[in-house]
Each structure stands twice: as C-alpha cells, then as structure tokens.
Amino acid sequence: MKTVVAINPGATSTKVAVYQDENLLWKEELIYESSDLEKYDKIFDQFELRLKDIEKLLDEHNITHIDTAVGRGGLIGPVQPGAILVNEPLINHLEFHPMLEHASNLGAKLAKAVSEKYGDGRAYVYDPVTVDSMKPVSRLTGLKQISRISIAHxxxxxxxxxxxxxxxxxxxxxxxxxxxxxxxxxxxxxxxxxxxxxxxxxxxxxxxxxxxxxxxxxxxxxxxxxxxxxxxxxxxxxxxxxxxxxxxxxxxxxxxxxxxxxxxxxxxxxxxxxxxxxxxxxxxxxxxxxxxxxxxxxxxxxxxxxxxxxxxxxxxxxxxxxxxxEFELEALALGGLRVINGEETAQILTYEDEN
CATH class of the missing domain: 3.30.420.40 (ATPase, nucleotide binding domain)
Structure with a gap:
C-alpha cells in the first residue's frame, strides 16, 4: 500500500491531502489571513511558514512515512502534461524565473521538503497550469507579434x-x-x-x-x-x-x-x-x-x-x-501514484542555461 501526500498552495491557503493508493485518508485546508502574508515580500519567503504548518498537520494525523509527495506545479512555462520530477533546477526556476509570481510556484519545494522528511526524497509536480500540447495552428492569432499560450486549469x-x-x-x-x-x-x-x-x-x-x-x-x-x-x-x-x-x-x-x-x-x-x-x-x-x-x-x-x-x-x-x-488534490495524488507504480514516467527538467 502506497502513501502519497498532495500539496496545493493557493493565494491565502494550503490544501493538503493524504491518500493510501487511490483512497483518500483525509484532507484539510490551512487558511491564512491576508495580513499574515503581507509581511513577505516574495512568494518564496512564505516557504518556512507553510512548510511548518504542513508538517504540524501531518504529525497531528500521525503520518510517519510516505512514498512520495506531489505539489501543484505553478507557472513553470510550457511543459508536456503529466508528472515532473522535483529537482533543484526546477525549484530554482520556479523561485527566480517563473512566468508569473503565484503561490502555486511553492508546490514543488514544499513537496520536496515533505518527502525528504517523511520519505525517500522523491517528489513530483503534476499537470501545471502551463501544460502545453497545443497544435501549432491553435497558437496563431491575427497579429504576428502575438501568439496564444497555454495557461489554464x-x-x-x-x-x-x-x-x-x-x-x-x-x-x-x-x-x-x-x-x-x-x-x-x-x-x-x-x-x-x-x-x-x-x-x-x-x-x-x-x-x-x-x-x-x-x-x-x-x-x-x-x-x-x-x-x-x-x-x-x-x-x-x-x-x-x-x-x-x-x-x-x-x-x-x-x-x-x-x-x-x-x-x-x-x-x-x-x-x-x-x-x-x-x-x-x-x-x-x-x-x-x-x-x-x-x-x-x-x-x-x-x-x-x-x-x-x-x-x-x-x-x-x-x-x-x-x-x-475541483479535483486538484486527487489529481495530484493519483498522478504521483501512477509514477511510483511504474504506470507513468516523470519528466526531468534541467534548465541548464539558468545555472
């Protein structure tokens, strides 16, 4: 039986769920007042606060071991659908080179930290908002200087x-x-x-x-x-x-x-x-x-x-x-489960030009 933690950070909340195989054990939402977050200049400055609260929640539910953690993908940029392995280049990219600043950019780093504490360090993001498998013909507009991009739910x-x-x-x-x-x-x-x-x-x-x-x-x-x-x-x-x-x-x-x-x-x-x-x-x-x-x-x-x-x-x-x-926590958890069960292969992004 595989245990998967799903983490979905939003503007004023962090949603967390734990699944065993395809079965939901529990899910909760950590709520923040806007005043709690206003003191942070950047999204990534909120990392320690959110991680501490997630760990407290997992400890309260007596979670001692997990097989993987999966976070919301954030505004990575154009990627293929499915799972993406969380590595340092990806975390660095989301912190310093995202398409837009958004709380979801924290998903990768939070998942990695949780997996390192409760598991073997394997963590993933799944189906970011910038998934892009659009046909070339769908990208064109009536103005050559502007192309359509794939940002959606x-x-x-x-x-x-x-x-x-x-x-x-x-x-x-x-x-x-x-x-x-x-x-x-x-x-x-x-x-x-x-x-x-x-x-x-x-x-x-x-x-x-x-x-x-x-x-x-x-x-x-x-x-x-x-x-x-x-x-x-x-x-x-x-x-x-x-x-x-x-x-x-x-x-x-x-x-x-x-x-x-x-x-x-x-x-x-x-x-x-x-x-x-x-x-x-x-x-x-x-x-x-x-x-x-x-x-x-x-x-x-x-x-x-x-x-x-x-x-x-x-x-x-x-x-x-x-x-x-919405079914985002479920989608994250089941996506991660497919990877660790060998049903799906995770992408590995390197961003060598950003090092």
Missing part, C-alpha cells in the same frame, strides 16, 4: 476528462472531450485522444465570477486610455464578470435576484451561459472528429440552472456531464 480539467472517460467505460486516449472549468476564473480545453490540443483562457472568450473574458478591442482601447493600463488590468482580472454587475462572485446571489424578478440578473446569467456555450462550440471545431462528451467543472457547475442552460445550447455537439467543484 489543466490539473482539474485533465482529471475531469479522465473521470468522464472512466464513467463512460472507455480509455481517455480513445475519446474526444471538451472540458470547461467555470469559477472565479474560467478556462476550457479540447482533448483529442488524450492530448490537450487547444485551450481557451479566461481573457479570451467566456467571463467568470470576477474575470472579464474576451473584450472588443475597439471598446477597450479608449477605456484603457481613460483609466490607465494598471487599473484596467486589476479590473479585468479581479473586478469584472459577475462582480462588475452585482458586486459578488457568488452565482447563488445572482440566481436569488432572478427568482425575485430582477431582469438584469436574468440577462447577465443568460449571457454567462451563452459565453460558456460559445467557448465549448469553438473548441469543438479544434478537434478532428466528433465530440464524445462535454464536461462542466468548477464551482459554477453546482448550479442546476446553469447546467441546464448550457446543455440545451450545446446538445447538438455532444452530451453533457457535470463534475462540480
């Missing part, structure tokens, strides 16, 4: 694609699947026979709880001139979507407004569903062949009203399955 969406395949009694590599993750941020992916060949990120099409989605250039250029690029970025990434209309990220509040007869809420809700459906339809044509199943995941997938709306709009493409919430 890959960890959760690949986990959901695997779950849908299992539910259909088929192999992931035999199916064509479109997955939409809808929450605070929103992204979607096209899976062609086990490869993520195209994605839609949260600045391209559908809007989410606090993200703008795609915006018309002719309208946003004057707006940026008016408020400035820094302020626009804050709004588009944190104060847009449902927040811009109703001051909340909670879809349940919007649905309550609809039930009370609020016509604007009904219209915005319908536009949200339309954006999700357009995204699914767009990704469907990236896949060579018929779509076997469409999957909705993320927090908003808990809304029966939203699921019904999207299913009605996309029914001509494929049947819809829902996987509400």
């Amino acid at each position: 890959h960890l959760n969406m690949r986990a959901v694609a695997r779950k849908a395949s299992e539910d259909l009694g088929k192999d992931y590599k035999d199916l064509n699947i479109v997955v939409a993750h809808i929450g605070g941020g929103a992204s979607a992916s096209a899976h062609e026979h086990g490869e993520v060949i195209d994605i839609v990120s949260d600045d391209e099409m559908m809007f989410g709880a606090n993200r703008s989605g795609g915006l018309p250039i002719k309208m946003i250029v004057p707006y940026i001139k008016e408020i400035g690029i820094d302020e626009f970025y804050k709004i588009a990434r944190h104060k847009a979507g449902l927040v811009s209309y109703f001051g909340t990220t909670d879809l349940r509040v919007v649905q309550q407004k609809i039930e009370a007869g609020d016509e604007e809420a009904a219209l915005v809700f319908d536009a949200l569903c339309l954006g999700i459906s357009k995204t699914i339809a767009a990704l469907s044509v990236s896949i060579n062949g018929p779509i076997d199943v469409i999957c909705l995941t993320g927090g908003m997938a808990r809304s029966e009203k939203l699921v019904e709306n999207v299913a009605k709009r996309t029914g001509f493409i494929a049947p819809l399955r829902t996987y509400p919430g």
